[in-house]
Amino acid sequence: MIEVEAVTKTYDPMPRAMRLLLRTQVRQPVNALRETSLRLEPGETCVVIGPNGAGKSTLFRICTGLTTPSSGRVTVNGHDSIKDGRRARAHIGFAPAEERTLLMRHSVRENLSFQGAMRGMSGAHLAKEIELALESVGLSALADRTVFAISTGMRARLQLARAILGNPPVLVLDEPTSAIDPVAARDILKIVLDVARARGTAVLLSSHRLEEIETLGERMILLDEGKTVYQGGLESFLSEHAGDSVELEFQDPGAASDALDLLSAGNDWRVVASHEDPHRIVVTGTTEVGAVLGTLNTTDRLVSVNPFRPTLLDVLATTWGDAK
Amino acid sequence: MTAAVIRGLMIGRAFLYLGWSTAIKYPLGFISQQIGTLGPVVVYFFVAGFVESDTPEVGGDYFTFVMVGLVALQTLNAGLRALTNQIDLAVSRGFFETILAQPIRWNSLPYAMAAWPVFNAAVAAAVVSITALILGATIDTGGLATAIGVGGLGMLAGLAIGALAAGVKVLAKRGDPVLAFYSLGALVFSGVYFPIDQIPAAVRWLSYLFVHTYVVAGMRHALLPLKDGLTGPSGGEAIAVLVLFVVLLTPLSIWVFGRAMRFGRKMGLLAGY
Numbered sequence: 001m002i003e004v005e006a007v008t009k010t011y012d013p014m015p016r017a018m019r020l021l022l023r024t025q026v027r028q029p030v031n032a033l034r035e036t037s038l039r040l041e042p043g044e045t046c047v048v049i050g051p052n053g054a055g056k057s058t059l060f061r062i063c064t065g066l067t068t069p070s071s072g073r074v075t076v077n078g079h080d081s082i083k084d085g086r087r088a089r090a091h092i093g094f095a096p097a098e099e100r101t102l103l104m105r106h107s108v109r110e111n112l113s114f115q116g117a118m119r120g121m122s123g124a125h126l127a128k129e130i131e132l133a134l135e136s137v138g139l140s141a142l143a144d145r146t147v148f149a150i151s152t153g154m155r156a157r158l159q160l161a162r163a164i165l166g167n168p169p170v171l172v173l174d175e176p177t178s179a180i181d182p183v184a185a186r187d188i189l190k191i192v193l194d195v196a197r198a199r200g201t202a203v204l205l206s207s208h209r210l211e212e213i214e215t216l217g218e219r220m221i222l223l224d225e226g227k228t229v230y231q232g233g234l235e236s237f238l239s240e241h242a243g244d245s246v247e248l249e250f251q252d253p254g255a256a257s258d259a260l261d262l263l264s265a266g267n268d269w270r271v272v273a274s275h276e277d278p279h280r281i282v283v284t285g286t287t288e289v290g291a292v293l294g295t296l297n298t299t300d301r302l303v304s305v306n307p308f309r310p311t312l313l314d315v316l317a318t319t320w321g322d323a324k
Numbered sequence: 325m326t327a328a329v330i331r332g333l334m335i336g337r338a339f340l341y342l343g344w345s346t347a348i349k350y351p352l353g354f355i356s357q358q359i360g361t362l363g364p365v366v367v368y369f370f371v372a373g374f375v376e377s378d379t380p381e382v383g384g385d386y387f388t389f390v391m392v393g394l395v396a397l398q399t400l401n402a403g404l405r406a407l408t409n410q411i412d413l414a415v416s417r418g419f420f421e422t423i424l425a426q427p428i429r430w431n432s433l434p435y436a437m438a439a440w441p442v443f444n445a446a447v448a449a450a451v452v453s454i455t456a457l458i459l460g461a462t463i464d465t466g467g468l469a470t471a472i473g474v475g476g477l478g479m480l481a482g483l484a485i486g487a488l489a490a491g492v493k494v495l496a497k498r499g500d501p502v503l504a505f506y507s508l509g510a511l512v513f514s515g516v517y518f519p520i521d522q523i524p525a526a527v528r529w530l531s532y533l534f535v536h537t538y539v540v541a542g543m544r545h546a547l548l549p550l551k552d553g554l555t556g557p558s559g560g561e562a563i564a565v566l567v568l569f570v571v572l573l574t575p576l577s578i579w580v581f582g583r584a585m586r587f588g589r590k591m592g593l594l595a596g597y
Contacts (some may be wrong), residue, residue: 064425090427100418117338118426288506
C-alpha cells in the first residue's frame, strides 16, 4: 500500500555559496507539486497523467525517496519514504522513464542479477526470482541476449522485469511505454495489469498514451503545474469535464477564429478550436444553441451546428488549458 | 558479522562483478589500460640508466626509489579517484538514479561502488611491482609486510578522501574540485618524484598534511635497501599516522557523503547530470 499525504514540493534556488559548484536555472522557487494526496491499496492501479512539467516525475521521485517533499509525506507499507527510506524502497519496484538506466552491454539476465543483488537477493533464491520475472514479462527466450541487441519493446519489458523482481508490493512505473509502438505498449500494459491482479501489487504509473489512460481509467490522477486537477475514474472525469457540447463549423478558418474570440468573452461555457479541423470550434458546457448563436454577430459564414461528444484528448486539452 | 555488514559485502561484490564484467566486454580497451600502467616503469628504467644515481637520498637506487613512489601513488589514486569516477560513469550512463532507488544504505555506496576500481588498481600495482623487479629494482624483502600495510592503509585513507570528494561531486556533477586541489598539493608536496627536503623549509610542513607523504615515505623506508639518507616518516610512523587518518577521515567522509546526498535529495539534484 502506498499513501501520498498532502505532498508539496518546491524547488528552491541553489544557495549562493553552492552556486560555485553548480549553477542551475532555478532563480525563483518553483512549485513542482502542491498538496497532492492519493492512496493505493494492494491490487489497485492508478495512472498519473499531465502535460510535461506537470509534476509526475517529482511525485515519483518523492515516492521512491529520491527527492524530499517540502511538506507532507509518502508512506510505503507504513514506512516513510524519507525518514525510513531504505525500508520504504524495499517495498517498491521502480522503473524510471529512460531505458538508458539499463546496463546496455550486459545480458538481460545480468541486468536482473545486479538488480537482485541490490535488493538483497542471492544464490538459488535470486535465480528463481529472475526466472519468474523473465517469465512474467515474456523474456525467458532472450535471457542471455545483450540488452543492446534487443528491441526497444523488449527493453521496456526488461525495465518492467527489473521492477517486479522479488515481488515488491508497490510498483512505480514512470512512463513505461513512452518509447515503444502502440501494440508493444498494449502488451506491456497487459503484463502490468496481470501482475497487479495476480500478485496484489499496487501500481502507480504515468502515461501520455490516451489508449492507456482509457484502459487504466478506473483510477486516474490528473496533474497540471503541480496541482491535482482531477482524481477519480475516467467516466466521471469525462462527464464532469466534457459536459454538453456543440460544434460549430464555418466556411473558413478566419470565421472560426473570429467566432472563437467572440464566444470566449464573458460566458459560462468554454470554447476551444478543434484540433482536427481549423474550420470548427467546440463550445462546451451548453446545449443552448440559440444562446450561442445569439452571441455571434452574424451566422453568414456558419455552415453547421451539431451536438458534440468531445474525445478524451479534447477534454484533457481543455482541462489543462483551464488549469493554466 | 552483522546483517548490515553482510549486506554491504554483498553489494560490494555485485559492484565488483559489474566492474569486472563491464571491463572484459571491451577486451582491447581493458588490455591497453593494463599495458598503459607499465609505461612509466619502462620510462623510468631508461631515465634511471641516464641519471645513474645511487645516493643515500634515493635509498641507494633511483629506479627503485621512483618505482616505490609510483606504486604508492597508484595505490592511493585508486582510492582517491575510484568513487568519483564510478559516480561519473553511473550518472552519465543514467543508472545512478536506479541504484539510489534500491533498498541500500546510501552511506555504503562510497565503498561498494569503489570495489572494482580499487581491486583493479591493486592488481595493477602488483603487476608494476613485479615488472620493476624484473627490470632490476632492488627491494628489502624484510619490509614487504610493512609496505603492504602502508599501502593498504593508504588506500583506505584515499577512499575516505575520495568519499569526501564524492560528496561534492554528487552536487557539482562535473569536475572534482576537492580532488583537483588535493592532487595538485600532493604532487608538489608529498615527495613522489623528489625527496621532501628539497621543498623550501617554510612550506615543508604542508607535506605532512597529505596522506601521500606517509604512504610514499613509509613504503620507501620499508622497501629501499639503504634507509639512512631517506627523509620523511619511517614505515612504523607512517602506519601510525595513516591509522589516525583512516580512523578520523572514514566516519567524517561517510557523514559528509550522507549530508551531500540528503542536500541533493532536497534540491532535486540526485538524478540530474
